[in-house]
Amino acid sequence: MASQAVVPQSEDFSRWYNDIVYRADLAAQSPVRGCLIIKPYGYELWEAIKGGLDRRFKATGHQNAYFPLFIPESFLKREAEHVEGFSPELAVVTIAGGKQLEEPLVVRPTSETIIMEAFKEWIQSYRDLPLLMNQWANVVRWEMRTRPFLRTTEFLWQEGHTAHATYDEAEAETRQMLDIYADFAVNDAAIPVVTGRKSDREKFAGALHTYTIEAMMGDKKALQSGTSHNLGQNFAKAFDIKYLDTSNELQYCWTTSWGVSTRMVGAVVMAHGDDKGLRLPPKLAPYQVVIVPIFRNEAEQAPVMEVVARMKMELIAAGIRIHIDNRDGLTPGFKYNDWEMRGVPVRMEIGPKDVEKGSVALARRDIPGKEGKQFVPQENIAIRVQDLLVEIQANMLAQATVFRDANIHDVTNYDELREVVLAGGWARGWWAGSGEDEARIKDDLAATIRCFPFDQPGGNGVCLFTGQPANQVAIFARAY
Amino acid sequence: MASQAVVPQSEDFSRWYNDIVYRADLAAQSPVRGCLIIKPYGYELWEAIKGGLDRRFKATGHQNAYFPLFIPESFLKREAEHVEGFSPELAVVTIAGGKQLEEPLVVRPTSETIIMEAFKEWIQSYRDLPLLMNQWANVVRWEMRTRPFLRTTEFLWQEGHTAHATYDEAEAETRQMLDIYADFAVNDAAIPVVTGRKSDREKFAGALHTYTIEAMMGDKKALQSGTSHNLGQNFAKAFDIKYLDTSNELQYCWTTSWGVSTRMVGAVVMAHGDDKGLRLPPKLAPYQVVIVPIFRNEAEQAPVMEVVARMKMELIAAGIRIHIDNRDGLTPGFKYNDWEMRGVPVRMEIGPKDVEKGSVALARRDIPGKEGKQFVPQENIAIRVQDLLVEIQANMLAQATVFRDANIHDVTNYDELREVVLAGGWARGWWAGSGEDEARIKDDLAATIRCFPFDQPGGNGVCLFTGQPANQVAIFARAY
Numbered sequence: 001m002a003s004q005a006v007v008p009q010s011e012d013f014s015r016w017y018n019d020i021v022y023r024a025d026l027a028a029q030s031p032v033r034g035c036l037i038i039k040p041y042g043y044e045l046w047e048a049i050k051g052g053l054d055r056r057f058k059a060t061g062h063q064n065a066y067f068p069l070f071i072p073e074s075f076l077k078r079e080a081e082h083v084e085g086f087s088p089e090l091a092v093v094t095i096a097g098g099k100q101l102e103e104p105l106v107v108r109p110t111s112e113t114i115i116m117e118a119f120k121e122w123i124q125s126y127r128d129l130p131l132l133m134n135q136w137a138n139v140v141r142w143e144m145r146t147r148p149f150l151r152t153t154e155f156l157w158q159e160g161h162t163a164h165a166t167y168d169e170a171e172a173e174t175r176q177m178l179d180i181y182a183d184f185a186v187n188d189a190a191i192p193v194v195t196g197r198k199s200d201r202e203k204f205a206g207a208l209h210t211y212t213i214e215a216m217m218g219d220k221k222a223l224q225s226g227t228s229h230n231l232g233q234n235f236a237k238a239f240d241i242k243y244l245d246t247s248n249e250l251q252y253c254w255t256t257s258w259g260v261s262t263r264m265v266g267a268v269v270m271a272h273g274d275d276k277g278l279r280l281p282p283k284l285a286p287y288q289v290v291i292v293p294i295f296r297n298e299a300e301q302a303p304v305m306e307v308v309a310r311m312k313m314e315l316i317a318a319g320i321r322i323h324i325d326n327r328d329g330l331t332p333g334f335k336y337n338d339w340e341m342r343g344v345p346v347r348m349e350i351g352p353k354d355v356e357k358g359s360v361a362l363a364r365r366d367i368p369g370k371e372g373k374q375f376v377p378q379e380n381i382a383i384r385v386q387d388l389l390v391e392i393q394a395n396m397l398a399q400a401t402v403f404r405d406a407n408i409h410d411v412t413n414y415d416e417l418r419e420v421v422l423a424g425g426w427a428r429g430w431w432a433g434s435g436e437d438e439a440r441i442k443d444d445l446a447a448t449i450r451c452f453p454f455d456q457p458g459g460n461g462v463c464l465f466t467g468q469p470a471n472q473v474a475i476f477a478r479a480y
Numbered sequence: 481m482a483s484q485a486v487v488p489q490s491e492d493f494s495r496w497y498n499d500i501v502y503r504a505d506l507a508a509q510s511p512v513r514g515c516l517i518i519k520p521y522g523y524e525l526w527e528a529i530k531g532g533l534d535r536r537f538k539a540t541g542h543q544n545a546y547f548p549l550f551i552p553e554s555f556l557k558r559e560a561e562h563v564e565g566f567s568p569e570l571a572v573v574t575i576a577g578g579k580q581l582e583e584p585l586v587v588r589p590t591s592e593t594i595i596m597e598a599f600k601e602w603i604q605s606y607r608d609l610p611l612l613m614n615q616w617a618n619v620v621r622w623e624m625r626t627r628p629f630l631r632t633t634e635f636l637w638q639e640g641h642t643a644h645a646t647y648d649e650a651e652a653e654t655r656q657m658l659d660i661y662a663d664f665a666v667n668d669a670a671i672p673v674v675t676g677r678k679s680d681r682e683k684f685a686g687a688l689h690t691y692t693i694e695a696m697m698g699d700k701k702a703l704q705s706g707t708s709h710n711l712g713q714n715f716a717k718a719f720d721i722k723y724l725d726t727s728n729e730l731q732y733c734w735t736t737s738w739g740v741s742t743r744m745v746g747a748v749v750m751a752h753g754d755d756k757g758l759r760l761p762p763k764l765a766p767y768q769v770v771i772v773p774i775f776r777n778e779a780e781q782a783p784v785m786e787v788v789a790r791m792k793m794e795l796i797a798a799g800i801r802i803h804i805d806n807r808d809g810l811t812p813g814f815k816y817n818d819w820e821m822r823g824v825p826v827r828m829e830i831g832p833k834d835v836e837k838g839s840v841a842l843a844r845r846d847i848p849g850k851e852g853k854q855f856v857p858q859e860n861i862a863i864r865v866q867d868l869l870v871e872i873q874a875n876m877l878a879q880a881t882v883f884r885d886a887n888i889h890d891v892t893n894y895d896e897l898r899e900v901v902l903a904g905g906w907a908r909g910w911w912a913g914s915g916e917d918e919a920r921i922k923d924d925l926a927a928t929i930r931c932f933p934f935d936q937p938g939g940n941g942v943c944l945f946t947g948q949p950a951n952q953v954a955i956f957a958r959a960y
Contacts (some may be wrong), residue, residue: 028598031555032548032585037598040543040613047544063520064527068512069618071586075511088578091550093587096571097622105512105586107549107573118508118517133520138549138618142577144834154549258927 006341008275013219017270019346021148024278024342026265034146034153035423041342042149042265044286046156049264050136052188052283053158061130062160067114069138070105075113082112085205089141091153107140112206112231112257115161116239123163123253125244130173131163149266150480151221157261163241167232170254174230177258178211181226189264190281190397191215191271192404193225194449194475200434204257207231211321214450214475217270220424222450222479225267228258266480271400278343279365281396282389287323289315289385290344291398292335294351303355311348311360311381318382320389340365345392346385354378366392366399408475413464414441417476421447426477428453430461432470441465441476449474486821488755493699497750501628504758504822508744508841514626514633515805521822522629522745524766526636529744530616531595532668532763536660542640543613547594549618550585555593559718562592565685569621573631587620592686592711592737595641596719603643605724610653611643629746630703630960637741639758643721643733646816647712650734657738658691661706669744671695671751672884673705676931681915684737688712694930694955696884697750700904702930702959705747705878708738739786746960751880758823759845761876762869767803769865770824772815774831785836791828791840791861798862800869820845825872826865834858846872846879864923888955893944894921897956901927906957910941912950921945921956929954 006023007015021027026042038046054064077083077472086109093105115133123131140154150156160177164170167171178195185193193213203210207229215225235241236252245251256340272279282288293308308324309469315322323344325335332349339347349361360381366374376384411429420427422445431449442448450473463470486503487495501507506522518526524661534544550573557563566589573585588594595613603611622636629635640657644650658675665673673693683690687709695705715721716732725731752759762768773788775781788804795802803824805815812829819827829841840861844852856864891897891909900907904924911929922928932952 028601030548030594031552031597032550032594035548035550037548038546040545042545043544046546064523065520066518066523066526068510068515068517070512070515072511090578091573091585092575093571094574095584097624098568098570104575105571114510114512117511121508140549144577156546277513339782 006275009218009273010275016273016275017266018148020269020273020277020341026269027148032153034143036148036152036154038156038262041286045265045268045280045284046103048183048260048286049175049189049260049283050158052184053180053260056184057134057158057160057228060132060176060180062134062162064136065133066113066135066137067118069108071108071111073104073106074108075117077207078113079235081234082206086110086141086472089143091140091142091320108137109139109141110257110259111135111137111139111159112161112235114240116235116241116255119161119163119237119253119255120241121244123241126165126246129165129243129253130165130169132160132173133162134158134160142275147266147480149262149269152262152387157259160256160258162256163236164292165243165245166250167252167254170232170256173231174211174228174256174258177256178213178226178228179283181213181228181260184260185213185215185225186397188281189268189271190283190284190393190400191225191267192397192401194451194453196453196455196475198227198451199435199438199449199474201438202448204229206210206231206234208234209443212451214477215267215271216400216407216426217267217480218273219270220407220426220477222426222477223263223267223270224479225264226258226260229256231255231257234364272396276337277341279396280343280345282393285343285345286321287344288389289321289322289346289348290339291315291322291324291348291350292332292339293324293326294332294349300352302351304352305351305356307360307378311350311378312455314382315385318386320382320385336363348385362388364388364392366395411464412462417441417464418445421445421476421478424478426450428475428476429464430470430475431465431472431474432468433465434465437465445476445478447476447478450477450479451475482639483929486755486757486818487893489698489753490755496753496755497746498628500749500757500821502752506749507628512633514623516628516634518636518742521766525745525748525760525764526742528764528766529664529669529740530638532664534616534662534682537614537640540612540656540660542614542642545698546617547591547615549588551588551591551594553584553586555597556586556592559686559715560636561714562686562958564620565782566590571620571622588617589619589621589725590737590739591619592715593719596715596721596735599641599643599733599735600719600721603721603723606645606726606916609643609645609723609733610649612640612653613642614638614640614652626900627746629742629749632742635742637739640738641715641735642736642808644735645723645725645731645733647734649943650712651710652934654691654708654736654738657736658706658708661693661708661738661740665693665705665747666745666877667919668761669748669751670763670873670880671705671747672675672881672937674884674931676933676935676955678707678931679915679918679929681918682928684709686714687710688714689765692931694957695747695751696745696880696906697960698753699750700887700912700957700958702764702906703743703747704748704930704959705744706738706740709736711735711737713878714900714936752876753823753827756817756823756848759876760823760825762825762873765823765825766801767824768800768869769826770819771804771828771830772812772819773804773806774812774829777781780832784830784832787835787840787858790938791830791858794862795865798864798866800862816843825846828865842868843873844868846875848861891944897921898925901925901956901958904958906930906955908955909944909951911945911952911954912943912948913945917945925958927956927958930954930957930959940955
C-alpha cells in the first residue's frame, strides 16, 4: 500500500486531478499515446452516466444504432467547414489485409458524414421524418496534449443524429437534447451546469449554432460537458439529403447532432472532489455504501459478520449498490481513508459495540468529520440509507450551486473582466464584440466565451469590450 | 412499400438470410467495404443479447473495463502463434495528426496483447488473483468475404480476459464461461447449442485449448456462436505476467479469454427464421407484442383506440415490450405480414368486434395460421400475454431442439460421414485422426470438426477415418 496522501487541490489542482484519477482506480495509463485504460471503477461510473442518458434518449423517441468505425476520406471532405475543423486530428488507416488501400480510411472523429450518407438512403418523404438516432461509440482525435478523461486520443461517447422537415423542428430538437443533458447533469451528476449558446467562434465545425452545458470545476475553470448542434441544411446539402414534402416538392432536410463523452467522468471528479479525494453523487456512484466490519479477534468477528451479512441482504434487496471491505491486514482507519478517497457516498461501520446496541454507524462523504456521522438502529436500515442517499445527492447539488453562484461575477468593462478571470472566476457581462475581439481576449487572458446563457437579464446594455450597444450577456472563463 | 415476399429458405438459404437481414431492418449495407450499419431493430436485439450476457458476467464476479482501440504493432508480435493467426487480417493506422507514425498502430483484432501488457502492471501477488475482466468493444478483422453479422470487417463483441494462479483455476474459468454462453444461448436465445472442445487445428491462435458453443442453423450448417480459451501460460510468458505465490516465489499466471459477438444476431436469425421471415425469441425480441388496431371509419376508430390505449398501459406496466402499428394507408393484412416478417412473437389484433365482446385476438409467431390464434378476454391481459410469451420461448427452444436432434447422425466410417454431410446434416463419430486428416476431409467435403462434444458416449471406439482406437467422438459439419 502506497501513502494515502493526495496533493491538495489548493496546491496544484492539475496534479490533484491526475493523482485522484489514477489513485482512485478510475483509469490507468496505456502504452498507446494519449489513450486511457478505463478501469472497472471508472467504467462503472461511465455505465451509470450511459444509463442515465440512454433512458432519457429513449423516453424522447430516439433509437440506438451503430455505424462503421471507418469513414472514407472523401466523405469528410464534402462539408467544407467540417473537414477544416477535423483534418489536423485524424488517424488514418492506409494498410489493411496486408495491402495498401486505394482510398485511405479515417478512424471516425465524429460520425456526421457516414451517418448523413445513410440518412440520404433512408429518407424519401416527410413520412420518414423526424429520423431520431443515437450511437454509443468510440471516436479518435489525435490530440497533441491529453489529460485523462478530459482530452484523450480515443474516447467513448454518444452521438445523436437527427433529421427534420423544418428549421423549427430541428431547432426544437437541438434545444430538447441540451435540456436533457442539463437535466442529467443537475439531477444525476449533481452538477449545476449553465446552459447557453456558443459564440460563432466556438461552435461546432459545420453547425449553424451550438448549445452547451458548462460546468464549474473545483478550481473554477469551466468544462464544456455536452453540446447540441443545429446543423441547419449544411450537411443535408453536402450529402444531398432530400425529402418529398406534403405538396410533393423535394426539400433539403434540417439536421442536428449532439454528444456527451467520457469527459463527463472528469466533470464529476473535478466538480465534487476535495482534498481527501473523489466525492461521487449517489445516483452515479458504483458503490453507494461501503461496509467496513470492525473486530479485533475471532470472537468479535463472528457476531459482527452476522450483522454485516444481514445489512448486506437488506440493502441489496432495496437495490442499493454496496461493497464490503473484507481486506485482511488493513486498519479500519486506513479503509476509511481509502473509501473517502474513492468517493463512496456512505460508509457503514459495524463493530462489536454496534452488535451490542443493535446499531450501525453511518458516515457521510459530503459532510466531513463528526458532523456527518450518526449512529442509527439496524432496524429498517434500507429505508434509512435510501433517505440518506437522497439527502446526500441533494446536498451535493446544493454545495456545487452555492460554489458556482459565488464565483460568477457581473462585469461592466474589460478591467473588471480581467480582474475576475485572473482571480479564477467566471465573468458575465454585456457583449457585442466580434470573433476577433474574442480572440484578443483569449490571447490576453486565456479566457473564452463559454456561452451566451439562456438565462439572460433581458433588455439591453453596453458591450464590456467595445462600448457598443449589446442585447445579450456572455460568460467568460478559462476552460479545460 | 416493396413486395413483401422473401426468397424461400429451401430455394436459397443464403439469399433468404441476406433478404431477411435487410428487409426486417436489422441492418443496412455501408459504403465501407465489409462494414455493416446495424439499424435500430438489429441494435435492440444486440442490446438484449448484451444485457443477458452482461448480467451473467457480473453475477460471476467479472468487471467491465475499456482498453485502447489501437495496439502497437510490436505487441502483437510477442506471441508467435497469435501474430501468425491474425497478421493477414489487420488494419493498420500509419498516419495520425498529419504525420507518419514511427510505430504503426494496429486496430485491435482482439485485445489479448494490450490487456496482457496492463495485467503485467496490475498483478504482483496472489492477492491480485483471480483478475476477472470483460470489455464490450468493436474489433476489426480485414475479411475477404463478408456476410452481414456472420463475418464483417468491423464487429461488436465482448471479450473477457482473466488471470489465475493455477492451471486448474484457469481451466475452471474457461469452462464456467462456456457454460454461461450455453445458458444464455439455450435460455435466452432458445438455441440448443452443442458444447465441446475444438480440435487443435481449429483452436484460437495462442490457446492451449478452445471450447465452443455450436448452433445448428435452419440449413443445418453449424455456426460457432461463442468460444472460451484456456491460454495456459503462453501470454503470461510472452508478456512477463508473474505473481508472488504464498511461498513468496515468482510464478507465471494462467490466463483465459472468451468472446461472443454480433454474430449471435445472425445465429438467432438463422436458427429460428422461416419462409415468412424472422422469428424472435420473446426474451430477446425488441418488441414482444405488436398491436394492430383495425377499423374502417372514424366511428369505429375511437372505441378501438380506447381499448388499444388500455391494453398498452397494462402491458407496459407489466414490463412487456410493445409496439402499436398506427401506420396510415396500410391494410391489416399487410401489417400482419410485415410483423411476421420482422419476427414479433405475439400479434394482438383489436377491432370493432373485440370492442363489443371485450376480447382481443392473439396470434403466435411460432405457430402459424389458425392453430396459433386465439381470442381472449381483455381482462388480465398482461398475465395472459406474459404466460403466452413464456410458452412461446419454451416452444421455440423445443422446436429447435427437435430439429437439431433429428439432424445429428452417428456414423462409423467415412462413407457414412460423407453421406450425412452431403445431405446437410451433422455427423458424429469416433475420431483419432490427425490435423492432416481433418484437412483432407475439409478439402473433400468442406466440413470440419465442430467440436469434441462434452456429452461423450463414454468408453472407446474405432476412428471413422483411420480405423485406429479412439477415445472420443467428434462432430463434423459444414459451417459458417
